[in-house]
Amino acid sequence: GAVVSQHPSWVICKSGTSVKIECRSLDFQATTMFWYRQFPKQSLMLMATSNEGSKATYEQGVEKDKFLINHASLTLSTLTVTSAHPEDSSFYICSAHKTLTGELFFGEGSRLTVL
Amino acid sequence: LAKTTQPISMDSYEGQEVNITCSHNNIATNDYITWYQQFPSQGPRFIIQGYKTKVTNEVASLFIPADRKSSTLSLPRVSLSDTAVYYCLVGDIGWNNNDMRFGAGTRLTVKP
Numbered sequence: 001g002a003v004v005s006q007h008p009s010w011v012i013c014k015s016g017t018s019v020k021i022e023c024r025s026l027d028f029q030a031t032t033m034f035w036y037r038q039f040p041k042q043s044l045m046l047m048a049t050s051n052e053g054s055k056a057t058y059e060q061g062v063e064k065d066k067f068l069i070n071h072a073s074l075t076l077s078t079l080t081v082t083s084a085h086p087e088d089s090s091f092y093i094c095s096a097h098k099t100l101t102g103e104l105f106f107g108e109g110s111r112l113t114v115l
Numbered sequence: 116l117a118k119t120t121q122p123i124s125m126d127s128y129e130g131q132e133v134n135i136t137c138s139h140n141n142i143a144t145n146d147y148i149t150w151y152q153q154f155p156s157q158g159p160r161f162i163i164q165g166y167k168t169k170v171t172n173e174v175a176s177l178f179i180p181a182d183r184k185s186s187t188l189s190l191p192r193v194s195l196s197d198t199a200v201y202y203c204l205v206g207d208i209g210w211n212n213n214d215m216r217f218g219a220g221t222r223l224t225v226k227p
Contacts, residue, residue, distance in 0.1 A: 004158075045217075
């Protein structure tokens, strides 16, 4: 089946630094990808919708200047957490929409810990 | 936006059949119903998808009544490894961002 890969799967960084998370659709093209964050024992919270070749659409309350999303190709979207702080520590998950079939596939997630 | 409502948690024992119901009263004509399973520190995994009546695959069945305002995920003979959170999502195949909001999910605990 289709696979969506995230990298890195976990990252630890110092407060004030920026971290980039990649989301790749390995065997299909994805015009649209979605980014979520998930805190312990909570549901996934949609952060933004990433569209190839255009600006991302952010959910209300999500700072677009802090969470930079780039979808430069049909197989890659990146989320950059800028000037990370401890409260940004979370589990970040992406999903990719396989346009031809309508199926939605999720990545394995990336755990960010900001010290 | 088809909001979904599920029980917060359920307990079961190994070997039993588990049925998890999701309410989606304002489901639209073009919407499909999709169920995902999530283990801790992993991304959600597709279980099953349906539009109406009954769908069955190698791991689960999905029952959708005629009015489509609810759906029931049925897991036959659960094992300890089925302990996870289960989410139902409702949306059209285009998956516009309105459909991408997860509900609280149902935390299933399977006991020995």
